[in-house]
Amino acid sequence: MVRLYGPVTSLSNVHVEIMTALVSFDRVFEILDLDPAIKESPDARPIPRGPVGVEFDNVSFRYPGAEETSVASLELNPQGRGSDDTQVLSGVSLRAEPGTMVALVGPSGAGKTTLTHLVSRLYDPTEGAVRVGGLDLREATSDSLREAVGVVTQDAQLFHDTVGANLRYAKPDATDEEMEAALRMARLGPLLEQLPDGLDTMVGDRGYRLSGGEKQRLAIARLLLRSPSVVVLDEATAHLDSESEAAVQEALAEALSGRTSLVIAHRLATVREADQILVLEDGRILERGTHEELLGRGGLYTALYRTQFAPQDH
Numbered sequence: 671m672v673r674l675y676g677p678v679t680s681l682s683n684v685h686v687e688i689m690t691a692l693v694s695f696d697r698v699f700e701i702l703d704l705d706p707a708i709k710e711s712p713d714a715r716p717i718p719r720g721p722v723g724v725e726f727d728n729v730s731f732r733y734p735g736a737e738e739t740s741v742a743s744l745e746l747n748p749q750g751r752g753s754d755d756t757q758v759l760s761g762v763s764l765r766a767e768p769g770t771m772v773a774l775v776g777p778s779g780a781g782k783t784t785l786t787h788l789v790s791r792l793y794d795p796t797e798g799a800v801r802v803g804g805l806d807l808r809e810a811t812s813d814s815l816r817e818a819v820g821v822v823t824q825d826a827q828l829f830h831d832t833v834g835a836n837l838r839y840a841k842p843d844a845t846d847e848e849m850e851a852a853l854r855m856a857r858l859g860p861l862l863e864q865l866p867d868g869l870d871t872m873v874g875d876r877g878y879r880l881s882g883g884e885k886q887r888l889a890i891a892r893l894l895l896r897s898p899s900v901v902v903l904d905e906a907t908a909h910l911d912s913e914s915e916a917a918v919q920e921a922l923a924e925a926l927s928g929r930t931s932l933v934i935a936h937r938l939a940t941v942r943e944a945d946q947i948l949v950l951e952d953g954r955i956l957e958r959g960t961h962e963e964l965l966g967r968g969g970l971y972t973a974l975y976r977t978q979f980a981p982q983d984h
């Protein structure tokens with residue numbers, strides 16, 4: 671009996687291993703490519719290479735599965751405004767010229783993250799169009815979209831693997847020279863010198879322990895290797911010591927330089943530098959302009975500035 675059970679048990683173990691491998695494989699793509707669940711159109715075209723702009727043309731969005739506007743709320747409010755709380759973005763139009771930075775600010779739940787999700791085509795708009803390099807993302811090939819748009823979140827994910835393998839997830843044919851150059855640009859040159867086996871050093875919980883700031887810079891090095899024309903960045907305030915924070919900021923400046931960027935801004939330096947600030951509230955763009963222009967208007971931006979940004983001004 672024992673012998674009979676043996677193979678069954680080991681087979682089920684194999685199954686468990688496979689399942690685990692599949693789960694982590696999926697997660698790799700979820701994290702690195704933010705692979706859209708959306709299928710490529712049969713006559714999809716590539717997004718042009720080189721500097722490209724980003725455009726939202728009257729975009730409205732509600733998350734799939736969210737309740738349709740009820741007939742009652744439409745009757746009460748024919749435009750569907752205000753009362754439709756499942757609508758996350760409403761009539762958003764914006765244009766980020768090639769190589770410029772657009773900062774997104776606004777209260778929690780305003781729709782900033784959702785807006786950035788549409789740029790990497792995690793979702794399609796319910797109405798209107800999102801264009802990168804002039805091409806509606808619904809008509810773009812997935813490969814060209816992955817190449818054109820890079821996403822950096824502060825919640826950097828690393829795999830229990832070598833430094834090199836972590837970088838090659840972003841660019842499988844990267845040479846050692848390219849990877850080392852990307853690490854140096856991401857301000858990880860000194861770390862590279864310290865790693866006992868260089869690019870072959872294992873990182874992660876059971877390997878060489880990287881600090882929070884080093885992990886973030888490794889994620890930025892990945893982005894630099896990939897070198898997308900458009901960068902989407904959530905600048906969520908990281909809890910780093912000031913030295914590490916400064917190194918991350920330098921690496922980010924490198925990553926954004928010369929690229930078109932949409933940044934969910936939390937730092938005063940970012941809003942000051944942005945070519946354009948969009949102030950979102952309840953899924954709409956309420957104000958737009960530069961830091962100076964918006965402060966002069968005394969609207970929502972001024973209120974946000976007082977609570978969120980001005981405290982950093984010392």
Ligand code: ATP
Binds near residue numbers: 777778781782784
């Ligand atoms: P924060 O500054 O807090 O991150 P945000 O401006 O980025 O906020 P979003 O995260 O885009 O705002 O959220 C906008 C609205 O969309 C919120 O009401 C939120 O609850 C809703 N929302 C976000 N993600 C989903 C989702 N996956 N499914 C359904 N609703 C969602």
